[in-house]
Amino acid sequence: MSAYFQKELTEIKKKILTLGALVEKHIQMAAEALYENDADLAGEVIRGDYEIDEMEVKIEEECLKVLALYQPVASDLRFLIGGIKINNELERIGDQAVNIAERVEIIARQKKYNFVFDYSKMVEKAQNMLKMSLDSFVNFDLDLAIKVLTLDDEVDFIKKKAYDKIKEAVNTHTDSAGYFINLLLVSRHLERLADHATNIAEEVIYLIEGEIVRHGLKS
Amino acid sequence: MSAYFQKELTEIKKKILTLGALVEKHIQMAAEALYENDADLAGEVIRGDYEIDEMEVKIEEECLKVLALYQPVASDLRFLIGGIKINNELERIGDQAVNIAERVEIIARQKKYNFVFDYSKMVEKAQNMLKMSLDSFVNFDLDLAIKVLTLDDEVDFIKKKAYDKIKEAVNTHTDSAGYFINLLLVSRHLERLADHATNIAEEVIYLIEGEIVRHGLKS
Numbered sequence: 001m002s003a004y005f006q007k008e009l010t011e012i013k014k015k016i017l018t019l020g021a022l023v024e025k026h027i028q029m030a031a032e033a034l035y036e037n038d039a040d041l042a043g044e045v046i047r048g049d050y051e052i053d054e055m056e057v058k059i060e061e062e063c064l065k066v067l068a069l070y071q072p073v074a075s076d077l078r079f080l081i082g083g084i085k086i087n088n089e090l091e092r093i094g095d096q097a098v099n100i101a102e103r104v105e106i107i108a109r110q111k112k113y114n115f116v117f118d119y120s121k122m123v124e125k126a127q128n129m130l131k132m133s134l135d136s137f138v139n140f141d142l143d144l145a146i147k148v149l150t151l152d153d154e155v156d157f158i159k160k161k162a163y164d165k166i167k168e169a170v171n172t173h174t175d176s177a178g179y180f181i182n183l184l185l186v187s188r189h190l191e192r193l194a195d196h197a198t199n200i201a202e203e204v205i206y207l208i209e210g211e212i213v214r215h216g217l218k219s
Numbered sequence: 220m221s222a223y224f225q226k227e228l229t230e231i232k233k234k235i236l237t238l239g240a241l242v243e244k245h246i247q248m249a250a251e252a253l254y255e256n257d258a259d260l261a262g263e264v265i266r267g268d269y270e271i272d273e274m275e276v277k278i279e280e281e282c283l284k285v286l287a288l289y290q291p292v293a294s295d296l297r298f299l300i301g302g303i304k305i306n307n308e309l310e311r312i313g314d315q316a317v318n319i320a321e322r323v324e325i326i327a328r329q330k331k332y333n334f335v336f337d338y339s340k341m342v343e344k345a346q347n348m349l350k351m352s353l354d355s356f357v358n359f360d361l362d363l364a365i366k367v368l369t370l371d372d373e374v375d376f377i378k379k380k381a382y383d384k385i386k387e388a389v390n391t392h393t394d395s396a397g398y399f400i401n402l403l404l405v406s407r408h409l410e411r412l413a414d415h416a417t418n419i420a421e422e423v424i425y426l427i428e429g430e431i432v433r434h435g436l437k438s
Contacts, residue, residue, distance in 0.1 A: 064300065071290035081283065081303065088304070163400070170389060170396035177389035177396070181382070184400065188407065 005070045012062055012083055013138070016090070019055045020134045023090050024127065026052065026097040027193065031123045033101060034186065039108040042101035052094035059087045075210070082207045086137060089196045089203075093130065096193040103182045103189070110179045117165055117183055122158040122190050125151060129197035136204045145208070148201035155194040162187040224289045231281055231302055232357070235309070238274045239353045242309050243346065245271065245316040246412065250342045252320055253405060258327040261320035271313035278306045294429070301426045305356060308415045308422075312349065315412040322401045322408070329398045336384055336402055341377040341409050344370060348416035355423045364427070367420035374413040381406040 026045050033041040063084045066072075072080065129151050136145035166184045170177055245264050252260035282303045285291075291299065348370050355364035385403045389396055 064297065067300075068292045068296055071292070073287045073290070077283065077287055081286075081300070084300065084304075085307070167396045167400060170400075171393055174390055174393040177386045181386060181389075181400070181403065185407075188404075 002070075005066070005072070005076075008062075008066045008070070009076065009079065012059065012066065012080070015055070015059050015062065016083060016087055017134060017138065019052065019059060019087065019090050020130070022052055022055065023094050023097070024130060026094055027123070027127055027130070030097040030100040030104070031119070031127075033104045034107075034119060034123075037104070037108045039105050042104040042108070045101035046098050046105075049094055049098050052091055056087055056091035060084055063087070075207075078207055078210070082203050085203050086200050089199045093193055093196045096189045096196070099189040099192075100186055103186050106182050107179065110176070110182075117162050117187075119162070119186060119190065122155060122162070122187065125155050125158070126190050126194045126197065129155070129194050130200075133197045133200035133204065136201060137207075140204070140208055142205060142208045145201040145204040149198060152194055152198045155191060159187045159191045221289075224285070224291070224295075227281075227285045227289070228295065228298065231278065231285065231299070234274070234278050234281065235302060235306055236353060236357065238271065238278060238306065238309050239349070241271055241274065242313050242316070243349060245313055246342070246346055246349070249316040249319040249323070250338070250346075252323045253326075253338060253342075256323070256327045258324050261323040261327070264320035265317050265324075268313055268317050271310055275306055275310035279303055282306070294426075297426055297429070301422050304422050305419050308418050312412055312415045315408045315415070318408040318411075319405055322405050325401050326398065329395070329401075336381050336406075338381070338405060338409065341374060341381070341406065344374050344377070345409050345413045345416065348374070348413050349419075352416045352419035352423065355420060356426075359423070359427055361424060361427045364420040364423040368417060371413055371417045374410060378406045378410045 026048065029041055030045045032038065033045065063080050067077075067080055070076075129148050132144050132151075133148045135141065136148065163184065166180050166187075170180045173180070245267065248260055249264045251257065252264065282299050286296075286299055289295075348367050351363050351370075352367045354360065355367065382403065385399050385406075389399045392399070
């Protein structure tokens, strides 16, 4: 393939990483809004999501343009298809940041409770997973991508703990089920966020190994 | 493009529809398990999911093979990329059927309550959305695809109703938050199922209109 083509691939990779950085920023903002009960910051995440959406659309168009123009085969073809899918996952991670922010808006409106589930560890793990999955994409690092898959189990474990703790809290604060359900839903959004990071890592493994491991490694 | 190529495209379309039919069957089974509190049927959905996973992997491999072999451009290229994405959505809808089945397994183990939220309308709407989105794909029917997008709001509306009703029920059955939370999570799985059907419809609109409407029509 031509030097022009290689330049286009590098450009696409760079744009995906720029999108990744913006998505990471949105997660961080949503998490801070959660910790601080900050409805304004949550609103910022929600209003800013259009930017992520626009970037995703542009990157996909770019990939399709390059596919049509250069008609790559083998690993270059695979890279572009992988890029389209990773791009898609990033946009959905952005949606999860919005989902969390929407919960925060509701939670912040309700009266304060002594009970707060500490989500910082779960957030940190999910953020790590996203960071590692993007790093594995940049450096074509198989080991790192596989590590993301094992972290997913840890996130699931914390989600189960959140569920148990919050269920118990509902039983002792019977007048405020709404508050606790919203708090619980945060854990599901974080879990899905981690799932999307896992999807990215699986895509990277697929890119590297040249075979689909998506369902095999999971079970 | 050659007649061979056109035959391959037809073959891929057929396989995606076969996968769609299997996914529809799994949703139906998960719904019946929910209505009947049938843990055995729920278990069948969970155990049978590997079949959906395997089909998805095979279809994606097929698409990549055809992309590399024939190097299509314009609408044929777009069709194959769209096929990969729709294939992906179907696999995830299968995962939602599994999620619902897992809730049913937990619910069925717990003691019976008088309170049951009637999910049949929400299930029916979500099923319709999937059916319509697949039909719009087969017939390249723009109007039908757009109709799917409007139905998504109706599903969201029922989800909100479920949330209100179940929240109220938690407050009057304070000893059984676990049961109600699981019942509530069913509504979220159904909502995500409908979201995936929406993604398929958006992909079809994109295929037809040749431009990305994903984020525009939604807001």
